[in-house]
Amino acid sequence: MAGAAITFREIEGRHGYYGLLAVCGIFLALGAYAYFQMEHYGHIITGMDNQIVWGMPHVFALFLIVAASGALNVASTASVFGKSIYKPLAPLSALLALALMAGGLAVLMLDLGRSDRMIVAATHYNFKSMFSLNVFLYTGFFTIVGIYLWFMLERRMNPWSKAAGVAAFIWRLTLTTGTGSVFGLLVAREAYQSALLAPMFIVLSFAYGTALFLLTLAAASAASKRPLGDAITGRLKNLLATFVAASLYFVAIFHLTNLYYMRNHGVEHFILINGGIFTGLFWIGQIAIGGILPLLLLLLPGVTLSRILTACVAIVIGGLAQMYVTIIGGQAWPLDMFPGYTASSSFFDGVIHSYAPSLVEILLGLGGVAIAASIVIVALKLLRLLPEKLDNATLDLHHAK
């Protein structure tokens, strides 16, 4: 079989490599600076307040966490669904999943009002809380995907890698269900409170994770001078287009369902029509750039690698826009405690809440991205994760055909 013939090798990593690490280092340092600023002064220096309680750090964190689950697609397709052509890329897929999860979780934890109390979060559990359950799902993800990666890399453990792959597949679906449910179970807020959010987050994760995987693979192949055959990218772009289309379907159903309920007309009107930045980000960012543009780039004839990668970048931009609209747009719409009444107070009842992200929030988020990138860059040099060759013949195109 193809797997046995393929040689994996670390990337050489010379001058450009350390330059890239240095860039990551700068963003890590800026992220650390932002964290210590927030730790020292408190959240008063952020754009968040008692109305918009989750801000830009959560946009980055949840995007990375959701994408982490989706980054495992390639490995799952190889292990669970037996598509051998993806098998040589499965280790990179698992590594990227771990790296994205680490970056996302770091941002989430460092944004806490009392991030110094992580020991409390690790020792006190409320099993009715979706956050508490997610603590288990996230740590379990590291453990299971870590074991899966080990089984793939260690020849003696190879026979068990399929079982580990199945476990990782089930776990990551559960994990993204948990992430979507963080919002889905918020019964008081009209923008959320929907069971659809859990499956929608799963489908979104497929698109975001696959897009980031393709970008990582292309970057790694270019940097290590291992030309990437179009067999793998050609297949992945079809998969990616399916995920993007499915994401658009879920988003459409989510909003159409809400529009059927009179009580949700206000928030839907806000997001879809007159929500200012949120409406713009929804239609231009999430739908046009993150949905329609990638579909055109991926499905119109004459697809090239650069077109696929452009689609991937568009999906990532759309994903960040989606998280912004979902997380911040959902909070910007005021709680409707008294239906049939207009409300006003000194605590901003009855008004649209405004939010302007601060620099420290953005730097903290970018620090999380830098953590993920650094892990991938360092691991590619330390571990034999990438096939020596990525051309069509090596990836066993003929067999897969």
Next chain:
Amino acid sequence: MSEPQKSGSGRRDFLGATAAATAAGLGFTVLAPGMQLIKFAEANTNTVNTASAATTHTASAKVRWGMLIDTTRCATGCTDCVTACATENAIQPGSGRPGQSSQWIRKIELKEQATGREISLPMMCQHCADAPCVDVCPTGASFKRADGIVLVDRHSCIGCRYCMMACPYKARSFVHEELTQQNPEVPRGKGCVESCTLCVHRVDKGQEPACVEACSKGDHTAMLFGDLNDPASEIAKRIATTATSQVRADLRLDPGVRFQGI
């Protein structure tokens, strides 16, 4: 044969350098906070013990503290309850944007869209029997006392703000900055979430919440505090004989605060 060895040796060097750099970095970021973590873990244990002791001696499930607010007596523009709360709990406007300041109780002015009828009422934590903030809190810092008062354990709140997302009444505030001039009986702290405690420190001494007392002193008597479980209490009698309502009754959270006139 020699090339893979070179590669392996380079890898080991790189691994060694990375490990050294990581260890140095971790030394700064982990060890110092580690000392803090031990302190907090100990503090938290003490808190739990203190809380359980308090529960044993002062809070009883036989009691359900609650409040009845008569909006027909609540005057538009009157903020006696808000001022009393701020004084009692040492809540001052923060130095940041107005939206970042804590508000444990606020006056809401309502106008019925169909008729133009105006209502004024105080809004605070509704001390729900099935509180969403308690459900979603990952560490159990949001908790309900046996007597129905919903509180935040300042020692185990990690400041995730999930409870603020879950509260249907926008009753919770996050402390955005360092605080000074606190009331020793009402501990508050930067990075934690807080809300109306129903003046638990006063209630445990047999007094009424400060807002209720101020409303009575101002001769409005729009706020009535008492034991909902005691059929002989004035609040229980009023609720039994007068039409009252709960805000967001559709959520079936069984709030301890009832309203008249809406």
